[in-house]
Amino acid sequence: MKISEVRAFALAIPLRQVDPPSSWAAGAGKQILVRVTTDEGLTGWGECFAYGAPMAVISILDDALAPLVLGHDPTQIESAVDRMHRALMIWGRRGLAMMAVSGIELALWDLAGKARGVPVYELLGGLCQSRARAYASLLRYDTPAQVRQAVSAAMKLGHTAIKLHQTDVESVAAAREAAGERVELMLDTNCPWSVEEAIRIGRRLERFDLRWLEEPVWPPEDYAGLARVRAAVTIPIAAGENDATVFGFKELIGHGAADIAQPSVTKVGGLLEMKKIATLAATGSTTLVPHSFYYGPGLAATLHFAAATPGVPYVEFPATDLAVPLMAEPPRFEGGFVAVPSRPGLGADPGLEVLARYPYRPDAGRPFYLR
Numbered sequence: 001m002k003i004s005e006v007r008a009f010a011l012a013i014p015l016r017q018v019d020p021p022s023s024w025a026a027g028a029g030k031q032i033l034v035r036v037t038t039d040e041g042l043t044g045w046g047e048c049f050a051y052g053a054p055m056a057v058i059s060i061l062d063d064a065l066a067p068l069v070l071g072h073d074p075t076q077i078e079s080a081v082d083r084m085h086r087a088l089m090i091w092g093r094r095g096l097a098m099m100a101v102s103g104i105e106l107a108l109w110d111l112a113g114k115a116r117g118v119p120v121y122e123l124l125g126g127l128c129q130s131r132a133r134a135y136a137s138l139l140r141y142d143t144p145a146q147v148r149q150a151v152s153a154a155m156k157l158g159h160t161a162i163k164l165h166q167t168d169v170e171s172v173a174a175a176r177e178a179a180g181e182r183v184e185l186m187l188d189t190n191c192p193w194s195v196e197e198a199i200r201i202g203r204r205l206e207r208f209d210l211r212w213l214e215e216p217v218w219p220p221e222d223y224a225g226l227a228r229v230r231a232a233v234t235i236p237i238a239a240g241e242n243d244a245t246v247f248g249f250k251e252l253i254g255h256g257a258a259d260i261a262q263p264s265v266t267k268v269g270g271l272l273e274m275k276k277i278a279t280l281a282a283t284g285s286t287t288l289v290p291h292s293f294y295y296g297p298g299l300a301a302t303l304h305f306a307a308a309t310p311g312v313p314y315v316e317f318p319a320t321d322l323a324v325p326l327m328a329e330p331p332r333f334e335g336g337f338v339a340v341p342s343r344p345g346l347g348a349d350p351g352l353e354v355l356a357r358y359p360y361r362p363d364a365g366r367p368f369y370l371r
Helices: 054-069 077-087 096-116 144-156 169-179 195-208 223-232 245-254 271-283 297-307 352-357
Strands: 003-011 031-038 043-048 131-137 161-164 184-188 237-239 315-318 337-339
Touching (some): 003 054, 003 352, 031 054, 031 096, 043 054, 043 096, 054 077, 054 096, 077 096, 144 161, 144 169, 161 169, 169 184, 195 223, 223 237, 223 245, 245 271, 271 297, 297 315
Parallel strands (some): 131 315
Antiparallel strands (some): 003 031, 031 043
């Protein structure tokens, strides 16, 4: 069996309109799927991170990476990944290029599972848990009142853990008031503050009993600064969403910068890197909670990773649905948990009508700027 085609699909499936509205909604409605086809007619589906510059990711995939895997055995995943990493040595060890690697790598895992007739978690070491506890990942909102409304809506759906994306203390206070004491709250600030600001504001946030404070420092690579914040506040620090490969996490963990490591399967290089990072985190007594604000194979791959990796306490689950499902059979959320797909491969094949209905458009081309 040999790879005969690698094709990327740039999509723009919008988020379902919700109340309260969010300025993030337009930027989050972008997706990149990768389809790898074999000469025997099998197909595997992967996903690249798409919120920044989708067409740039696809250009790297088409021009630099696809030629490296065409004609090769798709089940030889380590070999394929090694070729791609070496080809990117001088220009692509993180960022857009590693997002493209991730998309192909996930598609190869999907193919390998389908070829063997088993779900991917069986290829990653076997089942540790058949369902994963999910936390609802909210969008960012303009006012504390909107945050209170969004938290209440997530609780009505059955979520018992909710992540905010606010940068003001008042919104966190509103969220805690709405959630009460039984619901866990996390706060992802997306790198807005200096080290000194993060310490000052972090101390003000301590009274809200947050499960973690995520990426409080700009720039995200300031591991020494993160370590200073971690030493100065009582809230656990989470980071790593924007890192790539196990070596990025070696720096993060080695600096003592985080209590919780958050690799993203569509950014770090795929599932092989995720498993390496899990081992590294375990040696550093660091909890691993994957970043997974995705709706397609990226989310499914994260669920397979969590299923086959001991000690993963949560997976991230978007609180706002797409206007139409990206996957033909999307994962089911029920009672605070998401079931791990049990079909062969990732179980994340898209609905083909969705590919035709929601192609990426130039007017959707603005990157997702955080504000």
